[in-house]
Amino acid sequence: MRRPLLGTLLAASCQPATPPAEADIAFTAVLPSELELGDEAMEEGALRFAVVWVEDSRVRVSDGGRIRDGFVSGRARWPRHVNAERLLPRERALLVTEDYDYTVGGTYVPPRAAYADAYRPRVVAYRDVDGDAELSLEPTSPDRVLASDAITGIAALLDPEAAVRQMSFEQAREYYADGRGYSRFLFVTGSGSELRRSPPSALSLVAGVHAERREEILCGRAMFERRLSIETRVFIDEALDPETTCPRGVADCSGVSLTTSDAPVLADTEAVERFAVCRQSADLESLLIYEATSTCGGCVCETTPSATLYLAVRDDVPSWWPCGTGVDYCRDGYDLTTPAYCTVLTEPSEAVDAGLPDAGVRTLQ
Amino acid sequence: MIPCARSLAAVAFWCLLVPRGSAAQAAGPAAPEPSESVVADNRDRFTLFDRRLLNRQLHDQLAQPDAAHRIGGDFGILAYAVDAEVASVQRLSAPEFSRFHGYFVFDNFASLEATDSLDLNLNLALFNPSASDGVRVSSYAVPGGGLHFHHGFEWAGRRGRIDVLGTDLDLTTLGSGLLLEHWPLEGAFANLGYGDFYFRSYFGGRVFYPEDDIFSWHLGALHGMVEATVLQWKFRGATPDSWYVDLSSRVPLFDERVGLRAELAANLRQRARFGAVGRIDYADSLGRLAWHAGYQFRWYQQGFGPFRDLRAPTTTYNLPFRADGYATNSFAYFGISDWFEQWSHTLVAEVEVPLGGYFRAVGEAEVWARFVADREAPLQVIATPEGHLVPGTLLDVYYRSGLRLYPYPNLPHRLSLLVTNKQVATPFFVTDPTPTLFVTTGHYIALMMEAFL
Numbered sequence: 001m002r003r004p005l006l007g008t009l010l011a012a013s014c015q016p017a018t019p020p021a022e023a024d025i026a027f028t029a030v031l032p033s034e035l036e037l038g039d040e041a042m043e044e045g046a047l048r049f050a051v052v053w054v055e056d057s058r059v060r061v062s063d064g065g066r067i068r069d070g071f072v073s074g075r076a077r078w079p080r081h082v083n084a085e086r087l088l089p090r091e092r093a094l095l096v097t098e099d100y101d102y103t104v105g106g107t108y109v110p111p112r113a114a115y116a117d118a119y120r121p122r123v124v125a126y127r128d129v130d131g132d133a134e135l136s137l138e139p140t141s142p143d144r145v146l147a148s149d150a151i152t153g154i155a156a157l158l159d160p161e162a163a164v165r166q167m168s169f170e171q172a173r174e175y176y177a178d179g180r181g182y183s184r185f186l187f188v189t190g191s192g193s194e195l196r197r198s199p200p201s202a203l204s205l206v207a208g209v210h211a212e213r214r215e216e217i218l219c220g221r222a223m224f225e226r227r228l229s230i231e232t233r234v235f236i237d238e239a240l241d242p243e244t245t246c247p248r249g250v251a252d253c254s255g256v257s258l259t260t261s262d263a264p265v266l267a268d269t270e271a272v273e274r275f276a277v278c279r280q281s282a283d284l285e286s287l288l289i290y291e292a293t294s295t296c297g298g299c300v301c302e303t304t305p306s307a308t309l310y311l312a313v314r315d316d317v318p319s320w321w322p323c324g325t326g327v328d329y330c331r332d333g334y335d336l337t338t339p340a341y342c343t344v345l346t347e348p349s350e351a352v353d354a355g356l357p358d359a360g361v362r363t364l365q
Numbered sequence: 366m367i368p369c370a371r372s373l374a375a376v377a378f379w380c381l382l383v384p385r386g387s388a389a390q391a392a393g394p395a396a397p398e399p400s401e402s403v404v405a406d407n408r409d410r411f412t413l414f415d416r417r418l419l420n421r422q423l424h425d426q427l428a429q430p431d432a433a434h435r436i437g438g439d440f441g442i443l444a445y446a447v448d449a450e451v452a453s454v455q456r457l458s459a460p461e462f463s464r465f466h467g468y469f470v471f472d473n474f475a476s477l478e479a480t481d482s483l484d485l486n487l488n489l490a491l492f493n494p495s496a497s498d499g500v501r502v503s504s505y506a507v508p509g510g511g512l513h514f515h516h517g518f519e520w521a522g523r524r525g526r527i528d529v530l531g532t533d534l535d536l537t538t539l540g541s542g543l544l545l546e547h548w549p550l551e552g553a554f555a556n557l558g559y560g561d562f563y564f565r566s567y568f569g570g571r572v573f574y575p576e577d578d579i580f581s582w583h584l585g586a587l588h589g590m591v592e593a594t595v596l597q598w599k600f601r602g603a604t605p606d607s608w609y610v611d612l613s614s615r616v617p618l619f620d621e622r623v624g625l626r627a628e629l630a631a632n633l634r635q636r637a638r639f640g641a642v643g644r645i646d647y648a649d650s651l652g653r654l655a656w657h658a659g660y661q662f663r664w665y666q667q668g669f670g671p672f673r674d675l676r677a678p679t680t681t682y683n684l685p686f687r688a689d690g691y692a693t694n695s696f697a698y699f700g701i702s703d704w705f706e707q708w709s710h711t712l713v714a715e716v717e718v719p720l721g722g723y724f725r726a727v728g729e730a731e732v733w734a735r736f737v738a739d740r741e742a743p744l745q746v747i748a749t750p751e752g753h754l755v756p757g758t759l760l761d762v763y764y765r766s767g768l769r770l771y772p773y774p775n776l777p778h779r780l781s782l783l784v785t786n787k788q789v790a791t792p793f794f795v796t797d798p799t800p801t802l803f804v805t806t807g808h809y810i811a812l813m814m815e816a817f818l
Contacts, residue, residue, distance in 0.1 A: 160746075161746070161754055164746055164747060164748050164754060165748040165752060165754065166748075167747070167748060168677075169675045169676055169677050169700065169701075169747065170675075170676075172675065172745075172747040172748070173674075173675050176745050179743075180743055181742065181743020181744040181745060182743070182744045182745060182746045
């Protein structure tokens with residue numbers, strides 16, 4: 001007995017109070033491998049994390065912190081006294097929990113579902129370029145969101161008591177499965193507006209370019225993606241006949257002197273995808289530079305892919321030709337004029353970096 | 366008549382006793398006189414609720430003076446009775462109809478005395494909860510049957526009796542209701558009574574949960590005024606059983622107008638958890654004016670309930686007759702017992718007032734204040750099946766009030782017009798389990814015809 005019987009009986013006149021729900025949550029964020037920190041990255045601008053809410057297109061950012069080496073396994077915690085009610089945006093999702101009971105006399109009992117309005121803030125990692133420690137999602141801000149949570153994240157119940165009222169005992173037990181107490185915050189999984197409670201886990205952030213991440217945040221994940229058709233340009237060395245070597249279906253085939261041409265320069269854009277790959281045939285070599293850029297607005301992101309293909313005689317490549325030195329050869333069996341990603345690379349070359357990214361490796365700005 | 370002064374305790378008790386039926390009982394139109402000849406009759410004597418017949422010893426029950434109007438008590442070896450009820454329950458402020466809203470219930474009781482010591486008992490409930498479902502679409506026939514072996518004997522100048530009964534044990538109350546009160550039970554029952562003492566054993570199947578059973582052993586003295594119990598609440602599967610040791614007492618005072626009841630029990634878990642109930646009732650009558658007032662305190666320490674987890678008990682066979690019982694019931698406490706400590710105060714009041722002529726005014730109310738506390742961190746908030754958030758303070762008020770017309774002098778058949786917020790919470794399929802006894806979402810008006818034949 002944890003308390004004397006008399007004490008308990010005397011306590012009968014006391015009214016137990018129901019404290020308010022906690023307004024904080026502890027979580028662990030895992031950075032994507034693409035954001036491995038190095039001295040160079042730290043110097044360019046502090047990498048920080050934040051919890052971001054959006055309300056009527058206004059962004060509220062929790063008091064996050066600077067990401068340093070070792071953050072990958074680090075632990076972030078909101079201030080305990082954050083006023084969640086004030087921070088909660090109108091971005092609502094529906095938390096759905098279900099349970100099943102087949103034990104009632106062997107009779108099938110349909111699942112009982114509980115629905116509750118919930119907010120779903122984002123956990124983001126961003127580069128604080130302007131150095132003010134604040135994350136600004138204004139288009140003119142130099143700050144860059146580099147990663148954010150995806151399918152699994154956190155949610156805040158709009159009205160925890162209303163949610164609890166709908167829950168069966170089994171659902172309530174699940175609600176407290178993480179060993180924490182009465183809280184409006186919980187870990188969820190799901191895309192779109194329908195969430196499901198998930199066991200607490202580290203939040204794996206997904207890397208992406210700023211434009212897409214920004215749009216995702218502002219649009220409350222309700223973002224559509226549109227991929228435009230690829231634009232392909234082909235430059236054929238003058239030693240070859242353009243009419244016979246131009247890939248079928250490509251209108252923009254130019255005969256040029258690759259020997260006297262300058263090395264290709266990559267545009268200073270936020271490419272969502274970029275790779276270079278070389279292919280060989282008996283007589284020819286090709287250099288394919290693939291880029292995809294994205295522009296976002298009105299909760300729609302348009303991806304524009306482009307490919308530039310250089311074709312040269314295998315024994316007479318220009319001096320800047322990076323194949324075998326900075327760019328690996330592809331052995332996937334495709335025709336060398338195919339503007340496709342490579343899945344079978346040659347052994348890593350010992351060549352020095354010729355200014356182009358490694359073949360087949362997705363890179364990020 | 367029970368002899369006085371078998372012991373000092375017996376003297377003390379019996380100086381206050383008059384072994385006649387209670388005054389409250391005499392006022393109830395359909396209530397048979399509580400009879401010692403009905404074994405293990407733990408029906409609440411201190412209430413004006415209709416006292417439903419028990420599905421055993423029907424001959425004995427119909428032989429009581431208050432059952433003289435029953436037409437089936439004089440068929441030789443066969444006894445028959447029926448409580449017939451036809452009602453229309455309309456919403457006043459309730460958002461939905463209760464399941465029983467345009468219904469009939471014919472609660473049939475029959476008993477065949479096969480030999481002097483063997484009865485065949487049958488309680489056949491015929492009912493249709495809703496005329497809205499279509500003609501006879503939802504009609505049910507739900508039988509409860511039993512064989513009752515009973516044998517009286519006399520030894521060393523004292524009388525005794527042996528009973529073996531099963532499977533329909535009907536509404537059962539153990540002790541003073543701390544663990545089980547006014548609860549339909551099927552299983553088996555055995556009794557050995559001798560003089561002022563008895564030893565009884567119950568087996569009950571599917572009590573609060575689909576996979577539970579209870580086994581209990583009771584040693585009573587002074588005709589049940591004190592009783593010691595050991596009870597095993599057994600679960601099939603991985604759920605550990607709960608063992609209870611229990612001591613209860615029932616003491617009638619002042620010509621049985623006042624009743625004191627108490628019970629203290631411990632659930633012998635690794636760390637014992639305790640529960641207690643104390644009740645005091647006052648029931649009296651003056652002519653056809655009858656009243657009852659009562660108070661009960663219950664305390665269930667966290668973990669006292671039989672199930673070691675958060676799980677709502679459910680009940681089946683939730684027919685309108687179960688509204689003739691209190692909402693204050695262990696059923697409502699045990700579902701959250703593993704997480705919370707609970708205590709409660711309940712006030713009940715019932716009155717029946719003759720208005721002259723054929724009319725009587727009736728009123729009953731139960732005010733139930735429950736306190737639910739979470740003694741462990743972190744705080745966990747859940748909703749009870751009734752929709753209350755706990756921990757916290759819960760206040761429920763149940764009432765029925767209205768007019769009754771008794772068109773036949775000296776017969777209990779009646780027509781009632783009642784306003785109430787107490788309707789049984791029966792699922793659409795009436796035999797399905799339900800986690801709540803009563804609907805409390807609004808007010809209803811009920812027009813009822815009842816005959817006790």
